[in-house]
Amino acid sequence: MDINLSDLVRGNVLKLKPYSSARDEHTDVADIYLDANENPFTWAYNRYPDSYQRTLKDAISQWKKVNADHIFLGNGSDEIIDLMIRAFCEPKINSVVTIHPSYGMYTVSADINDVELRYFPLDADFTFDIDTLIHFLKPEDKILFLCSPNNPSGNCIDTAIILQICKSFRGLVVVDEAYIDFADTESMLSYIDKIPNLIVMQTLSKAIGAAGIRLGMAFMDQFIVGILNKIKPPYNINGATQNIALERISDQTFIDAQIINIKNGRLTLNTCLESLSFVQKVFPSEANFILAKVDDADDLYDYLIQQSIVVRNRNKQYRCEGCLRFTIGTPAEMDSLIKALYAYQKP
Template identity: 30%
Template sequence: MRRSADIDALQHALCAALGSRAPVCTLARLGQDTGALAALDPAVLDRPTLVHGGAPYGPSSPAPAPHALNALLRRAETLHAPQVLVPHVRRTDDTGPLRAAGFVPLATAPECVVRLTGEVDDVLRARVGPARLRDLRRRHHAVSRDLTWERIRLSRLDAKPWARDAFVELHRRRAEHHGGGHNPYTADALDALASGVLADRTEMFVRRRGNAVVQAGLVTVAHNGRGLYHLTQAVDHDDPAAGRNLYVASLYRLYLDARHSGLRWVHLGRGDAERKRRLGADLFVPLDHWLRAPGLGPAPNREAEPALSRFAAPPVTAVPVPGPARFRHRPRFDTVDLSGNTNPFLEPESQYPHLDTAELARTYLAAVSKVPGHNDLTGLSADHLLFSSGAVDGVMLLLAALASPGERVCVTPPTFELYAHFARVLRLPVVEVPLRGDDLSRLDSERILAADPRVTLLCDPNNPVGTRLDRDQVRTLVTRTRGVVVIDEAYVEFSGSPSYAGLVAEHDNLIVLRTLSKAWGLAAARCGVALAQPGLVDALRRVQVPFGFTDASQHAVRDRLTNSRRALASMRLIRAERDRMAAALAHHPAVDRVFPSEANFLLVRLRKHERVMEHLRGAGIVVADTARLLPATCRISVGDRRANNALLEALSFAL
């Protein structure tokens, strides 16, 4: 909760729970995040501490501005509190004043948010997969058959004393169940909430079996009216329904209610990120407690932002990441955002796409690691990844970010023609060093090194040939060149040889480009991926249009990656069809040669090129004519069996 009036109301409830006019208690009694406080000296846990905000209630509190912080310290002195705790501060807030005032950060669990970007079941299927969704639905339906569901506005709680009493009793028993720790939901605390500014936005949800209350909790609508905070719930563990995981079933019901009410997110509070992912959370905001206490050492320095890559072009070093992308990790879901100049009456389509794609990057790395040859990605994180609107867009970004006019770009024909095209558009001289060997799989490494290119673009597996480059030559080139090596792996999922993505963590001059258009079947979603060290990713982000990766594309990508079984199976089918087609074409009288392929296409040299191509066009079959790159050749994409058989039949009548 980011509004000061809401935080004041929560602090009033905390004082009521503590039975005090001021929020002063020991950290041990407060019972907040024992894991974060476990390393502290026991004396720190037992000293009176002034608590800022409503620690046990609020999802997070903004870092106090300097004037508010000074007032907090003066209040601590007046109350003779030797310690001050500012809990649950987002790391994206300005914490400089806290550090300067002698506060020390203590890492705690992140706050977790489920963003409702569509119908609930569609969202959850894309986040947790169909099996987990079926489990959530099953629990929800089983509980709904046995128990009623009711929501009571807190400002009208006086009319339902049974709900108030049951809520207090269940939370008292929950506190006892957890060792008799602090219970922030006493009768006095609940009454304080019911009489404060949150009363009209807060509801109690209750499940009953007959007249017996089995579960009671609280939710609050955000002050911007766009989402729901899940504050608490307690369950009667003696009831048979408790074994059906009422907590999970009720969250699913809250998602449905929120979506029906036009809300866009549900805040699940703080907790283990992996557990919350299984409940559909897709936004995780890192938090710290900030504590000022006698004997605590100076605040440790956070890891600095990664230095910009030494390969960034001079103009790029002089500009920051464009404004919106610079603040991509700063969540705005629970603020009133009047900064975008969009139409508020035509939402949600009028809103700009999400820029924080860290969770989607984690999903991508997890899904790709299931592809053979990709089990060495454990050293990569979201900081090593940049999404672009297609891998071709990634080529344009890296050329603009890393090369200045006059600096050479090396390509290795036959190769993807847009490499040279974009280089020339950007006034970069292009050096062509053709591939060698009968299968066009060997680099002329010495010529490439002699050209001293700023950027060398390799396509592996090669398009249009389909072969893989000699791996030792590629690694030698990455090690010896003074420039950047870019390996376009658009087709690597179809290869039996490993990806180069795992080497990104070892080399600051290596960029691996990937796409979801080919093996993952998302050409319409326009999603490319650049994998590189964070300093290179930062350089690319400085020239990228901030909102090119749309919410619709992000949703399609998340759905495909989460539910990857079908895509992975299709990759195996394509490889099998490729091998079948290669064998059939190799013995066809119209074909002079089939090049070996580790992609989802075959490069074929024809005996009577013009005649065969004309016949295929007449048969309604389109293949790529690559004769301008390699004489008498065409590139044939691997289709389904029916399409492939149609091609073979048409070829039989071509001569």
């Protein structure tokens, strides 16, 4: 199905003349900068950062094997979610769709922008029928969010299913791959330059271990990058974040070692949970967490709190009744959790 991306953009955004910073007006290197009202006394961060994060994008381009022109960076992935809804969805007219249950910020961002969010309910095993989803989508829907691996369930959506949705849907298909580094399922990144309505989000908050610097990455058609650049704040990625990110992604050996440790921890915890009498079901996970259904989620949650161990109680979330979500921690943390779980088990 052919799609014209400009037809999806809100009319006022398409016509918008973006803010022009001082560095946008003069991009060459100079000896003296007296154009941006900065404090002239030099230290690492007295100057405004590069508004378009060129050096960092070049590094990410080499790391992810994606052209830098297809990269957009946000102050966390949450900013990117918000910007996409603002750019493409008319309040009270358009809608966005997400599988349910899934990551909660899709709902929050839609509500903030007064855009209807429609939930497509997953089956009990957190899967869905593609034909049912395609028939669920309406002309008013501008964005479909697919979290893969999904949060809180941990399972991935098959690549062939996502490709079929992209062909059938006349809106944007946003695949949130925050946890993809822990998965055996392939990333959708290789399809970015082939499918114009596909957007892939990734993050430095999970496998890269840099949640504190708040850096989200989105890979998309160059036209969409241009639209988001029009409406983003001028300096949305601060200089410290850019520098730390450059340092962090330069050590792939260290990153790979951490991913292996977390995947090993996931396997160990999975084995433990399946052996416990009070655990009714352990859901297969390709993320850095495991969702498990237990006899009494609230009681087990309170017990773990008493042991100074905090997990996520998902008991009141749709399809997650009776479930707790366990993030994979360090080997020492997992040892403490496993000991606490065995101690909780009734004789």
